[in-house]
Amino acid sequence: xxxxxxxxxxxxxxxxxxxxxxxxxxxxxxxxxxxxxxxxxxxxxxxxxxxxxxxxxxxxxxxxxxxxxxxxxxxxxxxxxxxxxxxxxxxxxxxxxxxxxxxxxxxxxxxxxxxxxxxxxxxxxxxxxxxxxxxxxxxxxxxxxxxxxxxxxxxxxxxxxxxxxxxxxxxxxxxxxxxxxxxxxxxxxxxxxxxxxxxxxxxxxxxxxxxxxxxxxxxxxxxxxxxxxxxxxxxxxxxxxxxxxxxxxxxxxxxxxxxxxxxxxxxxxxxxxxxxxxxxxxxxxxxxxxxxxxxxxxxxxxxxxxxxxxxxxxxxxxxxxxxxxxxxxxxxxxxxxxxxxxxxxxxxxxxxxxxxxxxxxxxxxxxxxxxxxxxxxxxxxxxxxxxxxxxxxxxxxxxxxxxxxxxxxxxxxxxxxxxxxxxxxxxxxxxxxxxxxxxxxxxxxxxxxxxxxxxxxxxxxxxxxxxxxxxxxx
Numbered sequence: 001x002x003x004x005x006x007x008x009x010x011x012x013x014x015x016x017x018x019x020x021x022x023x024x025x026x027x028x029x030x031x032x033x034x035x036x037x038x039x040x041x042x043x044x045x046x047x048x049x050x051x052x053x054x055x056x057x058x059x060x061x062x063x064x065x066x067x068x069x070x071x072x073x074x075x076x077x078x079x080x081x082x083x084x085x086x087x088x089x090x091x092x093x094x095x096x097x098x099x100x101x102x103x104x105x106x107x108x109x110x111x112x113x114x115x116x117x118x119x120x121x122x123x124x125x126x127x128x129x130x131x132x133x134x135x136x137x138x139x140x141x142x143x144x145x146x147x148x149x150x151x152x153x154x155x156x157x158x159x160x161x162x163x164x165x166x167x168x169x170x171x172x173x174x175x176x177x178x179x180x181x182x183x184x185x186x187x188x189x190x191x192x193x194x195x196x197x198x199x200x201x202x203x204x205x206x207x208x209x210x211x212x213x214x215x216x217x218x219x220x221x222x223x224x225x226x227x228x229x230x231x232x233x234x235x236x237x238x239x240x241x242x243x244x245x246x247x248x249x250x251x252x253x254x255x256x257x258x259x260x261x262x263x264x265x266x267x268x269x270x271x272x273x274x275x276x277x278x279x280x281x282x283x284x285x286x287x288x289x290x291x292x293x294x295x296x297x298x299x300x301x302x303x304x305x306x307x308x309x310x311x312x313x314x315x316x317x318x319x320x321x322x323x324x325x326x327x328x329x330x331x332x333x334x335x336x337x338x339x340x341x342x343x344x345x346x347x348x349x350x351x352x353x354x355x356x357x358x359x360x361x362x363x364x365x366x367x368x369x370x371x372x373x374x375x376x377x378x379x380x381x382x383x384x385x386x387x388x389x390x391x392x393x394x395x396x397x398x399x400x401x402x403x404x405x406x407x408x409x410x411x412x413x414x415x416x417x418x419x420x421x422x423x424x425x426x427x428x429x430x431x432x433x434x435x436x437x438x439x440x441x442x443x444x445x446x447x448x449x450x451x452x453x454x455x456x457x458x459x460x461x462x463x464x465x466x467x468x469x470x471x472x473x474x
Contacts, residue, residue: 001126004103008096009124011438013117017104018095018442030084038077042068056227057181095440119197119208122435127198133317135207136196140321145271149313149320157311158189158217164303165221173296182220190215192314192330194321201431209271211314211328218308222332225304228296229282229336232289236343240363243406247424247461249361250410254420259358259370261403261410261422262378264396266342266365270334271326272391273341278327279305281344282337308333338364345392349385367394368405408462415464425471426462 021029042065067074096104107115114132118125127135140146162183169179196207213219233239240246266272283302286294294301308331312323327334342362350356355377359370371378375398382396397403402411404427413423439448463469 002103002106004097004099005107008100008103008107009115009126010435011441012122012435013115013124014437014441016442017101018092023089026089030087034081034084037080039064041073041077042066045070045073055177057178057224059177059180059184092442095442116195116197118201118431119199120201121429121432123200123431123433124435125198125200132196135198136194136209136316139196139207139209140194140316145323145325147322147324149322152191152315152320153311153313153322154189154191154217157307157313158185158187160311161185161217161221161307164300164307168296168300173300178224182224185217185220186215189217191320192216192312194314194316201429209329211312211323211330213314213328213330218311218331221304222308225301225308226333226336228301229286229333229340232282232285233336233339233343235289236339238343238346238360238362238367239339240361242363243408244461246361246363246368246406247408249359250422250424253359253370253422255370255416255422256358256372257420259372260375260378260398260400262357262367262369262371262396262398263403263405264367264369264382264394266367267393267395269338269342269365269392270329272393273326273338274391275309275325275327278337278341279309282340285340285344305337335364342392345389349388352388353381353384355381363406366406368403368410407458413464423468424462424464425468426459 045068046065107113112129114127114129116125117123165174165179165182168174169176174182192211192213194209194211196209198205198207213222234241240249279302282305283298286301287298309323309327312328312331314321314323314328327337339362342365346360346362346367350360355371355373357369357371359368361368373381378396378398382394386393400412402409404410407427409425409427410422411425415421415423436451437443459469
């Protein structure tokens, strides 16, 4: 690679070059933006004071409101339009040298390389395209998880999805707006595409399988299922929403002096959930949670889950495949589905074990637990946990002093010995390159300010003392 190409990529994949637009095109865009602004202002005037809970599956209207009787509003809009018409445009300063702009064109036309972000963090991964294809082939050649197809089955899946939507609407389980939203999938639907994101934080880099199902046959019903499963997932005892939720848990938890910290990781959770077992586990939790007030019949949910999971077909390099085991990362309901399934698995493991944790919290496939047992008893618990299920396996890090969880390191520091509350500091993975988007990127000013504020808040939240915040900058 040339020096210019390296310099360009070092600015980050989110870097936006200054657009090269002529004056006429800019003014046309300004007028288009004003039209949208004018429409929103008139809609606000018409519906002011009519505050209603928005429909969860609202389909945006394209209705153009007419001129309103409010003289103040219309005079204001006319004034804005006049000012935009008279605005003097200045040529924007280019944020890339000419050689780096040339590097963009060279990289776009280079068919021998693949450029993607890493699985975690902001690192850019550059791979030979043949190696990237091989990274995916290794997984697709696993006949236990993927089945090659002679032809695409997307059309058949699309037809079955439409039949189910019509059936739910016919029996009044969904209203007109929800049906309209669910039927927004284009016809013919887009065939989902398989790709991988390289896990550079692993000892041996491997690809995380992702299926891009945008405008695919099950995209809409997956979002619908996610909406009705989220309350169930959030109700699980071990559920953690994010790092902030975990920190709140740590701040409220008194920990014995002899406590042992254990962080566990579920190995390849998404692709290791048996489809039929997962469906039945989720349907059981659905009936228990909603009882007699289920949003849709349990059997209809089961049909949707089977369409999403068992008809998850896709393309890779022109060939068609069907995923036969697990759920794909990329479908909306995957996280809630995995959370509910893992809750059932972990509950059974803990109930069967003689040795039980003091605390057990989980963020999807990452688990943080506290124990007042011996290391031998904890090792035995982990061994039993790995025998509990045929495909769900755990790796663990056991420590009396500290452990890493999400983007924090939890440890026994000054606060622990004074208040029996664990200390926290920011954790950066060894592969973190801090490749933030370059300050000269053509983002809106608010984005740069928001980034600085966000990073500052993150450091404040993930460090339990001022000294730890200062040390995290080194």
